[in-house]
Amino acid sequence: MSFLSAEGVSHGYSPRRSLLHRRPARPVLSEVSLEIEPGETLGLLGRSGCGKSTLARLLTGLETPSLGTVRFQGNALSNLDKPGWQAFRRQVQMVFQDPQNAVNPRLTVSDIISEPLIHLTDLDRAQHPARVAELLDAVGLARRFARRYPFELSGGQLQRVCIARALAPRPSLIVLDEAVSNLDLHLQLQMLELFTALQRDVGVAFLFVTHDLRLVERFCARVLVMGAGRLVEDRPVTSPLTLTSPEGQALFQAVLPAFPVQMTSLRERLPLESVS
Numbered sequence: 001m002s003f004l005s006a007e008g009v010s011h012g013y014s015p016r017r018s019l020l021h022r023r024p025a026r027p028v029l030s031e032v033s034l035e036i037e038p039g040e041t042l043g044l045l046g047r048s049g050c051g052k053s054t055l056a057r058l059l060t061g062l063e064t065p066s067l068g069t070v071r072f073q074g075n076a077l078s079n080l081d082k083p084g085w086q087a088f089r090r091q092v093q094m095v096f097q098d099p100q101n102a103v104n105p106r107l108t109v110s111d112i113i114s115e116p117l118i119h120l121t122d123l124d125r126a127q128h129p130a131r132v133a134e135l136l137d138a139v140g141l142a143r144r145f146a147r148r149y150p151f152e153l154s155g156g157q158l159q160r161v162c163i164a165r166a167l168a169p170r171p172s173l174i175v176l177d178e179a180v181s182n183l184d185l186h187l188q189l190q191m192l193e194l195f196t197a198l199q200r201d202v203g204v205a206f207l208f209v210t211h212d213l214r215l216v217e218r219f220c221a222r223v224l225v226m227g228a229g230r231l232v233e234d235r236p237v238t239s240p241l242t243l244t245s246p247e248g249q250a251l252f253q254a255v256l257p258a259f260p261v262q263m264t265s266l267r268e269r270l271p272l273e274s275v276s
Contacts, residue, residue, distance in 0.1 A: 001074050002035035003205060004059060004092065004173060009033070009068035011054060028054045029229045031068070036173065039203040041195075043216035043237065045251060046226035053097075055226070056177050056209045060094045061085075090120040093166035097178035099158040103150050109136075109161050110146040116169040135164035140190050156183045163191065167198075173205040181212070192219055213251060217241040225251075 011029040028051045036042055036059075046052040057063045058070055061077050070077045072088050080088060093116070096102045103112050113132045117123050123131065133143050139160040150158055159182055166174050174195075180188045196219070198204040208220055216223050217239055225233035227247030235243070243249060 002071075003038045003040075003073060004036045005071045006032055006034050006055070006059060006065075007069045007071065009055070009058060009065045009070065011051075011058060011063070011066045027229060029058075029065075032229075032231055033068075034224060034231060034234075036205060036207060038172065038205060039199065040205045040222065041199055041220045042205075042207050043220035043223040044207060044209045044226065045211065045213070045216055045223055045243075046247070047211060047251065050226040050247075051229040052209050052226050053177050056094065056175050056207065059207070060092055060175055061088060062094070086120065090116070090169045091172040092175070093169065093171040093173070094175040094177065095159075095162050095166045095179040097181060099155060099162045099182075100150070102162050103158065105150045107149075108146065109141075109148050109150075109153070112150075112161055113146075113165045113168055116165060120169045131168065132164075135167055138167065138194055139164045140187070156187055159183060160187070160191070163194075170202075171204065173207065175207045175209065177209040178211075180215070181210070188215075195219065211251065213241055 009029055009032045010027070012027040015026060032051075032055060044052050044055070054063070058065050061070070064078070072080070072084075072092070075084065077088070107115075110129070110132050113135055114128050117128050117131060118125075129146075132146055136143050136145060141157060141160055141164070145153070145157070145161075150161075153161065159179065163179065176195075180191050183191065192215075195204075195206055199206065206219075208216065210216060217237060220237050223233075223235060223237050223241070223243075224231050225243060225245055225248045227245070232247050233243060233245040243251065
């Protein structure tokens with residue numbers, strides 16, 4: 001049984017209503033089916049506007065598909081009861097591209113990271129500060145950041161806070177929607193090292209939503225390519241990455257890689273640190 005799946009999912013958004021005309025919904029996804037296995041590192045590649053971020057929101061239960069079914073461990077999300085949703089929220093976390101819109105600006109970093117600990121785990125509140133400190137260490141932020149507010153952080157620092165929050169409940173799957181695109185090269189490598197260690201040591205699965213070919217090549221074992229709201233390619237990741245669909249070929253021509261062609265391995269560039 002797959003950990004998370006989509007079966008024939010289609011989705012559209014209704015445009016603003018007009019007094020004179022009722023416009024049909026604008027289709028974004030059309031008959032998308034996929035499976036994510038436990039512990040898998042899956043890349044979802046596509047150009048801007050292809051529907052990949054919408055698919056990520058459907059898979060994480062933030063939106064409900066117009067047609068089709070999203071399943072968590074075989075159970076349709078639409079049929080989950082309150083305990084089922086609690087388990088789903090704990091096991092499936094998402095990191096968004098824009099951290100500014102993903103946090104409450106009135107909360108401190110400690111409060112932001114503690115949110116899932118309060119609502120999704122049974123961890124005693126007295127242990128929250130230690131867990132927050134552990135997570136700040138994992139994402140490369142000094143522990144003094146725990147007392148700061150979002151406006152006191154750079155975009156890259158705040159994105160790492162969001163990554164720490166996603167890691168807090170020890171999820172089984174993390175969906176990363178362009179989550180490292182705003183980080184500099186060194187921090188991108190550091191986060192990929194962290195994700196690689198989590199995948200290897202505790203079996204966390206990742207869905208990496210991105211337009212970056214090099215990132216997929218370095219991190220993912222399998223890649224899906226989206227074009228115009230459909231999945232057009234599903235293949236294992238090779239080095240160098242090979243894509244055969246027209247949409248995949250267009251990515252090679254249109255997208256500049258985040259990493260230089262000549263680059264030492266992640267392990268050589270950054271030593272692994274304990275993330276347990």
